[in-house]
Amino acid sequence: MGNNLGIGLFCFVALLATNAAADCPLDQEVFTSCQIEGRGTEVFICFDNRVTTYSYGPIGGAPDLFLSETIERVDFEPWSGVGTAISESVTFYNGAYAYDVGGGFDRPFSVEEMQQPIRRFGWIEVSENGAVVANLECTPETVSDGFGDGIHDAKLAAGQTWDPDSLTWISDLVQPTVPSLLMESHLYETVEDCLPATEFNLNDVSMGDPLDTLGKLGSPETVTDPFGSGELIDRMFLVGASIDIFQDRVYGMSATSPDWRTPSGLKVGLTRGEVIRILGRVPSGYDATSDGFYTQVCSDTPDAVDAWSILIEFGQNKRVETISFVSPSY
Structure with missing residues (x-):
């Protein structure tokens, strides 16, 4: 039968x-x-x-x-x-x-x-x-x-593989970072995920870089803080990205184009599954189908000036729409 x-x-x-x-x-x-x-x-x-x-x-x-x-x-x-x-x-x-x-x-x-x-x-x-x-x-x-x-x-x-957890396809060209890019921070009472400081970089421009090293990219303009503080900030508008300057140092960056990427290969246009593969796992507090991932830089000092954070946002097409780095001063 x-x-x-x-x-x-x-x-x-x-x-x-x-x-x-x-x-x-x-x-x-x-x-x-x-x-x-x-x-x-x-x-x-x-x-x-x-x-x-x-x-x-x-x-x-x-x-x-x-x-x-x-x-x-x-x-x-x-x-x-x-x-x-x-x-x-x-x-x-x-x-x-x-x-x-x-x-x-x-x-x-x-x-x-x-x-x-x-x-x-x-x-x-x-x-x-x-x-x-x-x-x-x-x-x-x-x-x-x-x-x-x-x-x-x-x-x-x-050259793609279906990932039933993230409900997205993963290119075989996207390989996992070994060891896992996501690390654990034991700075506070609770264990939190974090990323190494070297990852807070877009096309060799790093958080904390001095303004005088960015001259080849252009000159910043004075604009009102888009986050609603009412303060004036200096922002460098580039094709597919923006760089914010505070006290002559980079304190914020945002990418909206795949032409800008981190050292590990995080960039706009990747699927959720591809981002998870690069990170090594889903960040704590999220699941494989979340609309975005947020985590901080790995640091040994509480309330450090360089306590940067990263926000990876996915569009309705399940692909990275923006990657943003921010500083505590935001």
């Missing part, structure tokens, strides 16, 4: 694969597609070994919205392997908006269930700045695929 059920399930999945829609860009194949319930519209998610595309618009007509993303960067979430249904999804990002599209089917657990009609389902979840603004359901009988090896295998071939 077990062997018959296994063979039957294989045929069941193969049958789903043969029902895939074909309305994709040239040389691409469908990941999932469906018509949206009560709207007269349809969605197609297609892919090849380089690019994944999103197309949404009137049935049989030109798309109202067409998006594309490389295989390396596309936010694809494979089936977790548990539950009564098999489904996978892809999320595309367009400015403040995110479009999570998925499809799947209820999996059978007996020969009798495999003889019943296939129950398919699919969806589009639209978010704006992380808040859900619309949930669209697919007409079940129009759902095609939504499960298979295609995008998953393309990402593996591109």
Whole structure:
């Protein structure tokens, strides 16, 4: 009976694969597609070994919205392997908006269930700045695929590994720091995580550096403290980064471009999983799906002038959006 059920399930999945829609860009194949319930519209998610595309618009007509993303960067979430249904999804990002599209089917657990009609389902979840603004359901009988090896295998071939804890992909080029970059501080009564002072550096500009060593980067401008103190500060505006100066020394830095990175390789654009791999583990007080990580520099002196902190913030695409270093004087 077990062997018959296994063979039957294989045929069941193969049958789903043969029902895939074909309305994709040239040389691409469908990941999932469906018509949206009560709207007269349809969605197609297609892919090849380089690019994944999103197309949404009137049935049989030109798309109202067409998006594309490389295989390396596309936010694809494979089936977790548990539950009564098999489904996978892809999320595309367009400015403040995110479009999570998925499809799947209820999996059978007996020969009798495999003889019943296939129950398919699919969806589009639209978010704006992380808040859900619309949930669209697919007409079940129009759902095609939504499960298979295609995008998953393309990402593996591109040198990536799925991390089910952070729900992100990790490039094989991102290697863990040995020993762990995150260390433990025993300065206070409670043990806290910290990073070595050498990590508080962006492109060879370090916290505490004197102003006269930054001349090659430009001249600072006097601006109002963006953190609301009302004080005037000196800020150097650079492409993809800013550097704040206090008493002729660097006391704050922020990066918004992958062109600026720390000695360990932390930079904008990394996935949550890649950041965790570089750090060595999830910082205490957070989990692998947190929206950001905050920790301090390792120090042996309470209330030290150089008691810097780092804030790594992730965008709705689960990638680093900003890396900021701040001093106690902020």
